[in-house]
Amino acid sequence: MTTAISARSLRKVYPGTPPVEALAGADLDIQDNEFFTLLGPSGCGKTTLLRMIAGFEHPTSGSLDMFGASLLDLPPYKRPINTVFQSYALFPHLTVSQNIAFGLEMLGKPKTEIKETVAQMVDLVQMSELADRQTGQISGGQQQRVALARALAPKPRVLLLDEPLSALDFKLRKEMQLELKRLQTETGITFIFVTHDQEEALTMSDRIAVMNAGSIRQIGAPRDIYDHPAERFVADFIGDTNFLSAQITSSNADRARVDLSSGESTSARLPEGGARDGQVTLAIRPEHAKLVMPDDGLLRGTLENIVYFGTDTHIHLRLTDGTPFTLRQQNNSETELQFAKGDTAGIRFAPDVAQVLKD
Amino acid sequence: MTDLSLTAAKRASRRRWILLAPALILLVFAASGPLLITVIFSLLTPGDYGGVVWKFSTDGWFGVFAQRDIFDGTFGWSDAHLSIFWRSVKLSLITTVACLFFGVPTAYFIATRPKKQRGFWMLLIIIPFWTNLLIRTFAILELIRNEGTVNSLLIWAGVIDAPIQILYTEFSIILGMVYVYLPLMVLPVYASMERFDFSLVEAAYDLYATRFRVLRRVILPLVKPGIVAGSILVFVPSLGAYVTPRVMGGGNQLMLGNLIELQFGQGRNWPLGAALSMTLLAIVMVALIVYVRAAGNEEVQHG
Ligand SMILES: Nc1ncnc2c1ncn2[C@@H]1O[C@H](COP(=O)(O)OP(=O)(O)O)[C@@H](O)[C@H]1O
Numbered sequence A: 001m002t003t004a005i006s007a008r009s010l011r012k013v014y015p016g017t018p019p020v021e022a023l024a025g026a027d028l029d030i031q032d033n034e035f036f037t038l039l040g041p042s043g044c045g046k047t048t049l050l051r052m053i054a055g056f057e058h059p060t061s062g063s064l065d066m067f068g069a070s071l072l073d074l075p076p077y078k079r080p081i082n083t084v085f086q087s088y089a090l091f092p093h094l095t096v097s098q099n100i101a102f103g104l105e106m107l108g109k110p111k112t113e114i115k116e117t118v119a120q121m122v123d124l125v126q127m128s129e130l131a132d133r134q135t136g137q138i139s140g141g142q143q144q145r146v147a148l149a150r151a152l153a154p155k156p157r158v159l160l161l162d163e164p165l166s167a168l169d170f171k172l173r174k175e176m177q178l179e180l181k182r183l184q185t186e187t188g189i190t191f192i193f194v195t196h197d198q199e200e201a202l203t204m205s206d207r208i209a210v211m212n213a214g215s216i217r218q219i220g221a222p223r224d225i226y227d228h229p230a231e232r233f234v235a236d237f238i239g240d241t242n243f244l245s246a247q248i249t250s251s252n253a254d255r256a257r258v259d260l261s262s263g264e265s266t267s268a269r270l271p272e273g274g275a276r277d278g279q280v281t282l283a284i285r286p287e288h289a290k291l292v293m294p295d296d297g298l299l300r301g302t303l304e305n306i307v308y309f310g311t312d313t314h315i316h317l318r319l320t321d322g323t324p325f326t327l328r329q330q331n332n333s334e335t336e337l338q339f340a341k342g343d344t345a346g347i348r349f350a351p352d353v354a355q356v357l358k359d
Numbered sequence B: 001m002t003d004l005s006l007t008a009a010k011r012a013s014r015r016r017w018i019l020l021a022p023a024l025i026l027l028v029f030a031a032s033g034p035l036l037i038t039v040i041f042s043l044l045t046p047g048d049y050g051g052v053v054w055k056f057s058t059d060g061w062f063g064v065f066a067q068r069d070i071f072d073g074t075f076g077w078s079d080a081h082l083s084i085f086w087r088s089v090k091l092s093l094i095t096t097v098a099c100l101f102f103g104v105p106t107a108y109f110i111a112t113r114p115k116k117q118r119g120f121w122m123l124l125i126i127i128p129f130w131t132n133l134l135i136r137t138f139a140i141l142e143l144i145r146n147e148g149t150v151n152s153l154l155i156w157a158g159v160i161d162a163p164i165q166i167l168y169t170e171f172s173i174i175l176g177m178v179y180v181y182l183p184l185m186v187l188p189v190y191a192s193m194e195r196f197d198f199s200l201v202e203a204a205y206d207l208y209a210t211r212f213r214v215l216r217r218v219i220l221p222l223v224k225p226g227i228v229a230g231s232i233l234v235f236v237p238s239l240g241a242y243v244t245p246r247v248m249g250g251g252n253q254l255m256l257g258n259l260i261e262l263q264f265g266q267g268r269n270w271p272l273g274a275a276l277s278m279t280l281l282a283i284v285m286v287a288l289i290v291y292v293r294a295a296g297n298e299e300v301q302h303g
């Protein structure tokens, strides 16, 4: 597998009083043909990282390579990288097909080839009927498709997408998520996708980089990140999580024996490069735990609230040491909750579903 | 009921007329009135000491294009007038192009500054406007005359031995007019650029457009309204300019404005002056129609 984009200690400080460190030394390797997502809250530096890859911003320090060659001295128009802008940035004086043809014309492609490619692209994003419209005369979702077609038409090696779906309504958004994933698979182009929506990231990506306050906190496949968050921020930002304090009693390569506050002990996964002994925090996903009779539980607590969500039910408990704990049960015809509000119940989870956090 | 609504309607209509009055007064006294007087004067006979005699004559219009040979009394084209028309159009066109050349990048520069700084840069553009036109023109004269700053500096630096004749040439007229009319180009172009969405520039860069092509394919088509307005604002007063050609041209490089002024002054031929004024108006109108048509029809070019 070849590396498409590789960043080392990439840092960006915007001048000003005080200067803003938007990216504090990022290390990143994005594989060719990968759907790679930058996920993080607003202001964490996602756009900055993307703009440096596109060439609109110059890094303060660090290196940035594309297929092994440095990008840093290339202006945006010499990088085989295209961007789908958050505001779409379609040319208002050009029609849909003229917008899509723009990049090809700038590359000096022959007229017949341009015509062919534009027709293909218009088809690919299902805009054939509106090809001759001005871009001001089409809806937001359609503008989104045109922006996508315009960026894909020159067949870039890497496509950058900065929160491209954030302006769309829920239903259209779900559609476009599938559409984007399909386009990525069909074209084989490396997608670098920016979002602050964890669900979007989990459903679409091959790998996700979770960012916070200018640094990359964890990189991994959606499942890895979800099941084995390395630190509190990641666990909290992606999905719902229960945090428990625990004491490591023994550890081997990637597992540890931990004592819970209830005195029971279980096995938990260790993060790479984290603490191997002493007092730690465990993360347990609500759907990984289940309710049992009080005496069979690893933990015990009182049911404070039961919320029905259709497909599943959320059960909020307070453990004996006062910590809140949420549990999620899928609803089907066979399961029925044996507990009522105010009851004391036990909580069990399988060995190794608990993840020791770095912090 | 009916009566009430009728008087209400009447009152509303009266209020409308009162509100319209300033515009109507302006139109009658400042636009149509003088124009009408000019047309009438152009068809009368010149008085002996200026003014007009109320006797119909087409001599004024005749004199715009033709002249009587003083020796054999035949009529021929008025070469002097035609060459002045031609010079006026030529110098105004060059002035407009030069203002575009300097004004568009200037407006671009200002529009791309941070919001807080733009006011300062606009102030620098506008300040000369607050100074009297004559004073500004004489300031340039001081710079470029044979013993002026530019020539003195060049001689002092040893670049030239004798002063270059800059003043009293067509070049000096253009220089003066560009200086005087540049703000009229910068202002409308800046206004259209300020509204311009600069993420389009990034989008074009991203799609392999070089700087020059970004300018030609994205920026220019979108700021064209400002450029059209600026060109008109520069071209029209240039065509009728008279202070600048007078001072910078020194009397031997006449433009239309000077010719007209001459007829109302020393020439004591008001009808000819009025006819020349109407001719100027006609040239401006034709030029504007041609220009606006051309600018409007020009499709976005490919390639
Ligand atoms: N041009 C700029 N000048 C100064 N600060 C900036 C600029 N662009 C972004 N920032 C700051 O850098 C930080 C990261 O911004 P950004 O990369 O846009 O975050 P995100 O895309 O994750 O929301 C923010 O604190 C933002 O205010």
Ligand SMILES: [Mg+2]
Residues within 6 Å of the ligand: A043, A046, A047
């Ligand atoms: Mg952003």
